[in-house]
Amino acid sequence: MNIRPLGDRVVLKRVEAEETTKGGIILATTTKEKPQEAEVMAVGPGGVVEGKEVTMQVKVGERVLFSKYAGTEIKLDGIEYIVVRQDEILAVIDK
Amino acid sequence: MNIRPLGDRVVLKRVEAEETTKGGIILATTTKEKPQEAEVMAVGPGGVVEGKEVTMQVKVGERVLFSKYAGTEIKLDGIEYIVVRQDEILAVIDK
Amino acid sequence: MNIRPLGDRVVLKRVEAEETTKGGIILATTTKEKPQEAEVMAVGPGGVVEGKEVTMQVKVGERVLFSKYAGTEIKLDGIEYIVVRQDEILAVIDK
Amino acid sequence: MNIRPLGDRVVLKRVEAEETTKGGIILATTTKEKPQEAEVMAVGPGGVVEGKEVTMQVKVGERVLFSKYAGTEIKLDGIEYIVVRQDEILAVIDK
Amino acid sequence: MNIRPLGDRVVLKRVEAEETTKGGIILATTTKEKPQEAEVMAVGPGGVVEGKEVTMQVKVGERVLFSKYAGTEIKLDGIEYIVVRQDEILAVIDK
Amino acid sequence: MNIRPLGDRVVLKRVEAEETTKGGIILATTTKEKPQEAEVMAVGPGGVVEGKEVTMQVKVGERVLFSKYAGTEIKLDGIEYIVVRQDEILAVIDK
Amino acid sequence: MNIRPLGDRVVLKRVEAEETTKGGIILATTTKEKPQEAEVMAVGPGGVVEGKEVTMQVKVGERVLFSKYAGTEIKLDGIEYIVVRQDEILAVIDK
Numbered sequence: 001m002n003i004r005p006l007g008d009r010v011v012l013k014r015v016e017a018e019e020t021t022k023g024g025i026i027l028a029t030t031t032k033e034k035p036q037e038a039e040v041m042a043v044g045p046g047g048v049v050e051g052k053e054v055t056m057q058v059k060v061g062e063r064v065l066f067s068k069y070a071g072t073e074i075k076l077d078g079i080e081y082i083v084v085r086q087d088e089i090l091a092v093i094d095k
Numbered sequence: 096m097n098i099r100p101l102g103d104r105v106v107l108k109r110v111e112a113e114e115t116t117k118g119g120i121i122l123a124t125t126t127k128e129k130p131q132e133a134e135v136m137a138v139g140p141g142g143v144v145e146g147k148e149v150t151m152q153v154k155v156g157e158r159v160l161f162s163k164y165a166g167t168e169i170k171l172d173g174i175e176y177i178v179v180r181q182d183e184i185l186a187v188i189d190k
Numbered sequence: 191m192n193i194r195p196l197g198d199r200v201v202l203k204r205v206e207a208e209e210t211t212k213g214g215i216i217l218a219t220t221t222k223e224k225p226q227e228a229e230v231m232a233v234g235p236g237g238v239v240e241g242k243e244v245t246m247q248v249k250v251g252e253r254v255l256f257s258k259y260a261g262t263e264i265k266l267d268g269i270e271y272i273v274v275r276q277d278e279i280l281a282v283i284d285k
Numbered sequence: 286m287n288i289r290p291l292g293d294r295v296v297l298k299r300v301e302a303e304e305t306t307k308g309g310i311i312l313a314t315t316t317k318e319k320p321q322e323a324e325v326m327a328v329g330p331g332g333v334v335e336g337k338e339v340t341m342q343v344k345v346g347e348r349v350l351f352s353k354y355a356g357t358e359i360k361l362d363g364i365e366y367i368v369v370r371q372d373e374i375l376a377v378i379d380k
Numbered sequence: 381m382n383i384r385p386l387g388d389r390v391v392l393k394r395v396e397a398e399e400t401t402k403g404g405i406i407l408a409t410t411t412k413e414k415p416q417e418a419e420v421m422a423v424g425p426g427g428v429v430e431g432k433e434v435t436m437q438v439k440v441g442e443r444v445l446f447s448k449y450a451g452t453e454i455k456l457d458g459i460e461y462i463v464v465r466q467d468e469i470l471a472v473i474d475k
Numbered sequence: 476m477n478i479r480p481l482g483d484r485v486v487l488k489r490v491e492a493e494e495t496t497k498g499g500i501i502l503a504t505t506t507k508e509k510p511q512e513a514e515v516m517a518v519g520p521g522g523v524v525e526g527k528e529v530t531m532q533v534k535v536g537e538r539v540l541f542s543k544y545a546g547t548e549i550k551l552d553g554i555e556y557i558v559v560r561q562d563e564i565l566a567v568i569d570k
Numbered sequence: 571m572n573i574r575p576l577g578d579r580v581v582l583k584r585v586e587a588e589e590t591t592k593g594g595i596i597l598a599t600t601t602k603e604k605p606q607e608a609e610v611m612a613v614g615p616g617g618v619v620e621g622k623e624v625t626m627q628v629k630v631g632e633r634v635l636f637s638k639y640a641g642t643e644i645k646l647d648g649i650e651y652i653v654v655r656q657d658e659i660l661a662v663i664d665k
Contacts, residue, residue: 003661004664044661050622051620
């Protein structure tokens, strides 16, 4: 990727709902704030963000759950990505 | 479990209301914000969360009370889980 | 008790209004936010709470005044308790 | 008094409007947020309050001005008191 | 004066609009939040206020500009004073 | 000038829109929050402001851009000035 | 440029939507908060901003994505610029 996120930002590529992970996670459909599954595409350097030291805990290629309403969508070569802050990522799904 | 929560997040599995704990805790039904009983399924690493050092105080397998409206629901292999921040857990029920 | 509060939380058992303390405290009835008298049943460990060091200042068995609207109610063996943060306790009534 | 305020809290006894202080202070009647004159009855230990070091600056017996809408009222032996945080006290009236 | 402000509070005596300062300052009449000119009557000790070190920068006798809506009014010997926090003072008018 | 701003405050004199700077800056007219061009007339000492160390970065005589809705207007010898906090200044226009 | 941003502010020049970057980024059109692509024209010195140490991570000449609603527009020699805080920049687009 040609995009380099600043601070604690992470670039995600949403994983389609049809696609099932090895861990078999399926997103709940009964709650209003549904978490979203995505793949990590690019990770910011962390460091001091808003005056606080942030260590990045996710890596490129990992699957993560993040809040549906988090982040900003961008498009690269026709593919949609989402830029979120690391704190908006709930969990990593180990495979 | 195949899910690894970030920061101070904790993955909980709700305990059914019919099920009674050893300590005999029954959730109050007269207040609007009812605490919920759950089992801890996965615990984040803690560390610096929003610039503040957080030490995790709950362990996998413990029973906890948490606020009903806290957290985000996810589904894994057909079972619902809730991802909460540790601060949203009120107390551990020792058995 | 079988309940272990987290952080700066305190488990209280409300003292009935009919019951009079040695110090003769009677709760005011003319203000909207009436303080409540209660007995301390369990005390969290304190420590770092939301990034701030908290030392617990109340002990099991003490009588305290707390804001009526503070905390979350729970039931244990048919008895109602309230889980509050220590900061929601106004004062200890020495006997 | 049998009441021991926590943290930076101060127990005050309101001074009647009819009563005039040596300094001759009379509360303004034209503003909406009228300060109240009161006597300090009990003073918390101070220390770390919400993660910040607080040194108590008022003493039992002093006359103080505090905001009318501050604090919580309690009754002890039929007398009304107000529990305020020290920061809600505007000034001490030296006599 | 017999009044001793706490923390970073300052007691001011409003200067009448008719009265002109040496510097010739006249308050603007076209803005909604008009600054007010006043004389400093008493200054708190400063020190740690809400967990932050505050050094007092105004002295008794100085002329200052402060926001019209800041502070609490009190009356002493029939004269109105305003108790403000030092941060609500915009500037000192040197004479 | 006879006015000495407190803390991180800066006294500005608005530059008329007709007047063009050497750098040729003309304020945008299509956005709602138009920046304003002004000359720095007086600069506070900086230091600890609201518990945070502030170093003053503007000097008397410099041209600056600031947000239209920032600050408080005052009048001195018939001329209008604006008192802003340094953080409300967007940029210095070098000449 | 003759403009020197203060603190963590950055002066950007918007890149027209028609213009395609080497990385082929095209802004999403389906979300409400569209990121904007821009070139960095001037960078503030960083340092302590609102009491927090900020290190500048962007350089003059870099392409960046920033939130559409961020910043303040200014005009210089007939060209529109946007003054944003560095934290409002989502990512750098490496070319």
